[in-house]
Amino acid sequence: MKIDRLIGILSVLLREEKTTAPELAKRFEVSKRTINRDIEDLCRAGIPIRTMQGVGGGISIMEGYRMDRTLLTSKDMQMILAGLRSLDSVSGSRYYGQLMEKISAGSSEFVSGRDSILIDLSSWYRDTLAPKIETIQSAIENRHLLTFKYYSQTGDGTRRIEPYYVVFKWSSWYVWGWCLKRKDFRLFKLNRMDKVRELDSEFSCRNVPAPDLSTEKLFPGGIKVKALFTKDVKWRLVEEFGPECFEEQDDGRLLFTADYTDMENLITWILTFGDKAELLEPKQARKKMAEIIGNMNNVYKEAGKK
Numbered sequence: 001m002k003i004d005r006l007i008g009i010l011s012v013l014l015r016e017e018k019t020t021a022p023e024l025a026k027r028f029e030v031s032k033r034t035i036n037r038d039i040e041d042l043c044r045a046g047i048p049i050r051t052m053q054g055v056g057g058g059i060s061i062m063e064g065y066r067m068d069r070t071l072l073t074s075k076d077m078q079m080i081l082a083g084l085r086s087l088d089s090v091s092g093s094r095y096y097g098q099l100m101e102k103i104s105a106g107s108s109e110f111v112s113g114r115d116s117i118l119i120d121l122s123s124w125y126r127d128t129l130a131p132k133i134e135t136i137q138s139a140i141e142n143r144h145l146l147t148f149k150y151y152s153q154t155g156d157g158t159r160r161i162e163p164y165y166v167v168f169k170w171s172s173w174y175v176w177g178w179c180l181k182r183k184d185f186r187l188f189k190l191n192r193m194d195k196v197r198e199l200d201s202e203f204s205c206r207n208v209p210a211p212d213l214s215t216e217k218l219f220p221g222g223i224k225v226k227a228l229f230t231k232d233v234k235w236r237l238v239e240e241f242g243p244e245c246f247e248e249q250d251d252g253r254l255l256f257t258a259d260y261t262d263m264e265n266l267i268t269w270i271l272t273f274g275d276k277a278e279l280l281e282p283k284q285a286r287k288k289m290a291e292i293i294g295n296m297n298n299v300y301k302e303a304g305k306k
Contacts (some may be wrong), residue, residue, distance in 0.1 A: 002038075005028050005030070005038060006038055006041060006042060008027075008028060009024060009028070009035070009038055009039070009042065010042060010047065012024065012027070013049065013059065013060065013061045014061065017060060018058040018059065018060040019058055019059050019060070020057075020058045020059060021035045021036060021039075021059065024038075024059070039051065039059060047061065048061060048062040049061055049062070050062050129173060129190060129191075131196075132173075132190050132193060132196050133166055133173065133190070135196050135197070135198050136163055136166055136175050136190075136196065137166060138198055139163050139198040139199075140163045140164060140165075140166070142198070142202075143202050143203055143204075143205060144198050144199055144200065144201060144202060144203070145160055145161070145162060145180075145198075145199040145201045145202075145203055146160070146161050146162075146163045146175070146177065146196065146197070146198060146199070147159070147160045147161075147195075147196075147197050147199055148188075148193045148194065148195055148196040148197070149193070149194045149195045150188060150192055150193055150194075151192045151194070152192065153262075153264075159179060159180075159181060159188070160179075160180045160181070160199075161175070161177035161178060161179050161180065161186070161188070162177050162178040162180075162203045162206065163175050163176075163177040164176055164177050164178070164205075164206075164208045165177075165208075165211060167187070167211060167213065169213050172189055172190070172191065173189070173190040173191070174187045174188060174189055174190060174211075175187075175188050175190065175193075176188075176211040178206060178208075185208070185209065185211070187211055222259065222261075223259065223260040223261065223262075223263060223266060223282060223285075224257075224259060224281060224282065225256070225257065225258050225259070225260045225266060225279075225281065225282070225285075226255065226256065226257050226279075226280040226281040227255075227256045227270060227277055227278060227279045227280055227281075228249070228253045228254065228255055228256070228277070228278045228280065229246070229253060229254045229256055229273065229276060229277050229278075230252075230253060230254075230276045230277075231248075231252050231253070231254060232276065233254075233273055233276050233277070234246075234254060236273075237254065237256060241256075241258055245257065245258055263282075263284070263285055263288075266279075266285055267279075267285055267288055267289055267292065270285075270289065271289070271292070
C-alpha cells in the first residue's frame with residue numbers, strides 16, 4: 001500500500017543521512033518515477049525533504065528537522081515487536097514479518113538489547129490453522145459471511161456466520177461471530193472447523209458485544225472432582241492446575257480436588273495417567289471409568305489371543 005511505502009521512506013530518511021531514488025526504488029520494489037512522486041507527496045505533507053543532483057547528491061531531510069518519537073521507549077518497541085512476532089508465528093503470509101522489518105529498520109537506534117520475550121502461537125495444527133486465520137481475517141475485513149463445517153459434542157453440521165473477531169485464549173484459537181442458524185453470537189473453535197470459506201455475500205455490521213472470554217464461560221465448572229495421584233505425576237498437576245490443587249497424604253499420594261467442565265473430558269483426562277491415578281468422585285464418573293477399563297481389558301485380551 002502507498003501509505004505503508006511513504007512511512008517506510010520517511011523511516012529510511014530519518015535513519016540515514018542520505019539516500020537516492022534508485023536505492024529507494026530497489027528497497028520498496030517500485031519504479032524510480034513512483035519514488036519521485038512519493039517524495040513530492042511527503043513534501044506536500046510538510047516534511048522538509050532536500051534533493052540534490054549530480055555526484056554526491058541524493059535525497060535527505062533538511063538539517064535540524066526531526067520527528068519526536070519519545071512517546072515510545074525502547075521497551076515499548078520491544079513489546080510491539082514481540083507481539084508482531086507472535087502473530088507472525090500463525091500467519092499464512094509475510095505481512096507481519098515485513099512489518100517487523102520495517103519497524104526494526106526504522107528504529108535500530110531505538111531498540112537496544114536482546115529480545116527478552118519470545119511468543120510462538122502456532123501449534124501442531126499450524127499447516128491448517130494459518131489458512132483458516134487468513135480466510136477469517138479476510139472475511140472480517142470485507143464484511144463477508146463465513147461458512148464452514150463444525151464438529152461439536154452435539155454432532156456436526158454446516159454453519160454460516162457473520163465473523164467479527166479472531167480470538168486466542170487458553171492455547172486455542174476461536175472466531176466470534178453472529179451465527180445465522182442460532183440467531184445469536186457464538187464462539188467457534190478453529191480446530192473444530194473444516195472447509196472454511198469466505199462467501200461473496202456481504203453483511204451489515206451489528207452492534208457487537210465483546211466476547212466473554214472468562215474462564216467460567218469457556219470452561220464452566222460444576223463437576224466436583226476428587227482423585228488420588230502418585231507423587232511422580234505431581235509435575236503434571238502443577239502444570240495443568242497449579243501447586244494448590246492437591247494435598248499430600250500420609251501414604252505419599254496426592255489428593256487432587258477441582259471443579260471440572262465436562263464428564264467425558266474428565267474421564268479421558270484421568271485415563272491418560274494410567275495406573276497412577278484413582279478417581280474417587282463423582283461416583284458416576286468412577287462407575288463409567290470402571291466400565292471403560294473393563295471393556296478395554298476385554299479388547300486387549302481378545303487381541304492377545306490372535
